[in-house]
Amino acid sequence: MLNAFHSPQSVALLGATSEIGQAILKALPHDSLNTCYLVAREPQRAAKTLKEVLPDRTKLVEIDFQAEATQTHKAVVDQLFADGDLDVAIIAVGVLGNNPDVDESANALDVMTVNYLACANLMLLIAEKMKLQGHGQIEIISSFAQTRPRVDNFIYGSSKAGLDFMARGLNDKLEGTGVSISILRPGFVRTRMTKGMSEAPFAVNSDAVAKVAVNLLKGDERIGYSPAVLKYVAYVFTLMPTKIFKRISNR
Amino acid sequence: MSLQRMESTGWGRTVRSVSTEYAPQSIDELQEYVRDGKNPRGFIAHGLRRSYGDSSLNIGGITIDAAFLSRLEFHPNAPVVTVGAGVSIRTLEKASLERKLFPPVVPGTGLVSIGGAIAADIHGKSHHITGAFSSCVKRIQLLYSDGEIRDLYPEGPTADHFWATVGGLGLTGMILEADLQLIQMNTPSVLVEETRVNDLDEMLTLLSASDETFQHTVAWIDLSGDFRGRGVVGKGNYVSQELSAKQEEPTKSKNAPTLTFPKIGPFSLINKFSVRAFNEMWFRKPLTRGVSSIDSFMHPLDQIQNWNRIYGDRGFIQYQFVVPEGNEDFLAHVLVTMKDLGAASFLGVLKKFGKGSPAPLSFPKPGWTLALDIPAHLHNLESTLNSLDSQLCDRDGRIYLVKDARLKPEFLPTMYPRLEEWRGIRNNMDPRGMWQSDQSRRLKLC
Numbered sequence: 001m002l003n004a005f006h007s008p009q010s011v012a013l014l015g016a017t018s019e020i021g022q023a024i025l026k027a028l029p030h031d032s033l034n035t036c037y038l039v040a041r042e043p044q045r046a047a048k049t050l051k052e053v054l055p056d057r058t059k060l061v062e063i064d065f066q067a068e069a070t071q072t073h074k075a076v077v078d079q080l081f082a083d084g085d086l087d088v089a090i091i092a093v094g095v096l097g098n099n100p101d102v103d104e105s106a107n108a109l110d111v112m113t114v115n116y117l118a119c120a121n122l123m124l125l126i127a128e129k130m131k132l133q134g135h136g137q138i139e140i141i142s143s144f145a146q147t148r149p150r151v152d153n154f155i156y157g158s159s160k161a162g163l164d165f166m167a168r169g170l171n172d173k174l175e176g177t178g179v180s181i182s183i184l185r186p187g188f189v190r191t192r193m194t195k196g197m198s199e200a201p202f203a204v205n206s207d208a209v210a211k212v213a214v215n216l217l218k219g220d221e222r223i224g225y226s227p228a229v230l231k232y233v234a235y236v237f238t239l240m241p242t243k244i245f246k247r248i249s250n251r
Numbered sequence: 252m253s254l255q256r257m258e259s260t261g262w263g264r265t266v267r268s269v270s271t272e273y274a275p276q277s278i279d280e281l282q283e284y285v286r287d288g289k290n291p292r293g294f295i296a297h298g299l300r301r302s303y304g305d306s307s308l309n310i311g312g313i314t315i316d317a318a319f320l321s322r323l324e325f326h327p328n329a330p331v332v333t334v335g336a337g338v339s340i341r342t343l344e345k346a347s348l349e350r351k352l353f354p355p356v357v358p359g360t361g362l363v364s365i366g367g368a369i370a371a372d373i374h375g376k377s378h379h380i381t382g383a384f385s386s387c388v389k390r391i392q393l394l395y396s397d398g399e400i401r402d403l404y405p406e407g408p409t410a411d412h413f414w415a416t417v418g419g420l421g422l423t424g425m426i427l428e429a430d431l432q433l434i435q436m437n438t439p440s441v442l443v444e445e446t447r448v449n450d451l452d453e454m455l456t457l458l459s460a461s462d463e464t465f466q467h468t469v470a471w472i473d474l475s476g477d478f479r480g481r482g483v484v485g486k487g488n489y490v491s492q493e494l495s496a497k498q499e500e501p502t503k504s505k506n507a508p509t510l511t512f513p514k515i516g517p518f519s520l521i522n523k524f525s526v527r528a529f530n531e532m533w534f535r536k537p538l539t540r541g542v543s544s545i546d547s548f549m550h551p552l553d554q555i556q557n558w559n560r561i562y563g564d565r566g567f568i569q570y571q572f573v574v575p576e577g578n579e580d581f582l583a584h585v586l587v588t589m590k591d592l593g594a595a596s597f598l599g600v601l602k603k604f605g606k607g608s609p610a611p612l613s614f615p616k617p618g619w620t621l622a623l624d625i626p627a628h629l630h631n632l633e634s635t636l637n638s639l640d641s642q643l644c645d646r647d648g649r650i651y652l653v654k655d656a657r658l659k660p661e662f663l664p665t666m667y668p669r670l671e672e673w674r675g676i677r678n679n680m681d682p683r684g685m686w687q688s689d690q691s692r693r694l695k696l697c
Contacts, residue, residue: 001305001310001689001692001693002266003633003656003657003693004263004265004266004304004566004627004656004657005265005632005633005657007633009693029633031633031634031637031659032633032657032659034660057661084692084695085692132291132311133292133310133311134268134269134310134312135268135269135310135311176256176269177269178269178310178311
């Protein structure tokens, strides 16, 4: 249950090895945090890092998870609610699609499966459970890349756009149930995943993204950009004539 | 059947909770509804929602309005009343005074239901003499989760269920009605004596000394400025028959609240400057010495309706604890902590408790109790109060659960050492675990 300060007692981090996800978990209020579910391919790795930053009394529950094995998602989600209410779920599962060991089409399939199919499925399953308990917050990590297709990342952008679209629709559907979805749209984030890539303008660190993520959970706004200026850049990009947009985005 | 989806909050307005509100029309209908209860989030009964935190809330579940339990029947040959759980203390007082009777224990507000008064085992300014509210409860009629209605008594075979229900926060069943022992009252007046004190030591000394000669004692403590603990000690005795014959009607007589605080949206009117100005005025106000109406003496909080709105949409925490005597330094420590936090407040109340009740979860026990209203938005308030809780545990103190919306569950067994005993009785009374609240889930009470 959230207490008088809206501090959560139980939080699930899906995609627990994600740097952005871990940064959000670190930035959340820890005063009342009793249980933290770490859902990942290697949850032990996440637990090792997070143990250092979470209070000693917080119980870390490690849950093995394969994003592409969507038929196993329901059992995973059930575990998050087995010991009582779940207050906050952060869905930070995601890939960039730049695995050098496989070809382009395999990378594309991976992006579509993990970023859209798996995340959307998890979001729907968790929302259904939270509806029964009458409260809960889900946060998904969308992207600024979902604003408008760009030649260099339209596959990744489409997966985030799909997830973003569904999150907005689901949030509207959940109105009055006590459950809400927050959508985080970061720009270029400096993490292990983006190491070696050329930085886009307005690049931020994961801590800055986490700050926006935590504020989203506290307030009434449902969509947050990091950095905030991207909200206005997104407006401009949306309205920009195609010819000019292509020239800018293919710089 | 009246069922409605509704958002509710406690009196402190910090937690918002959406539940299905059930307003029963009759006891038969209620019995059937509870017996058939299938919602896994269960039910909690509520009265006037004066619990500050989440005791009367049940997110995703059912909340049962006790307002229809309005029976009020005085026994012809004894100062005893049978009163429905939905009746307010104010209504009971008014009806009792017409018969020259009065409840021996009343809280700072008359807008508490009888069901709530028992479920929280409330206390008043008379605690050093009368004990908590349960001291005047002679019978509780309780609806169990199996749909059965049973009468519980403080002694005999039902005593364990009776005492688990007293202070049991509505988690053993729904209180339907109770028999209360009243006291004789010659006149609706109290002989009041207020004294200004300049620091905490003076306040503690005067409160202790006053308990010898006064039936009612309480102190208002100034939580602004230098936080040295200055304030006003209020003492009162019921007016005796001889004196009442000589006295005229009390000068202050207010039967109903005269002001309603307006809705002010997200804004809080509480800040260091407004509180300091108010507290300075309150400290300097002319002291009452003489006969005062029982209503204005007992229920100073009721002069302004909805005063909780003053803290704006973020709400406020009422931090109330008790520490045994010998821990007076802790009271001073709390004042310094509040000063460091910048937590100016115009409601700080200090009182010395007498002996506790036999109920495992009853709050009062011998020692000092301090209640502070603090705006919830203050930076670092959560960790500061957690740290005070931890120190309270080391000093054998405890938090008042009906004021709480933030205590960490790990402190509970230390603060309430008979928790396991209570859980055992409760599980026996409600094996299906149907009586639940946001607080019971947050504190893992059941």
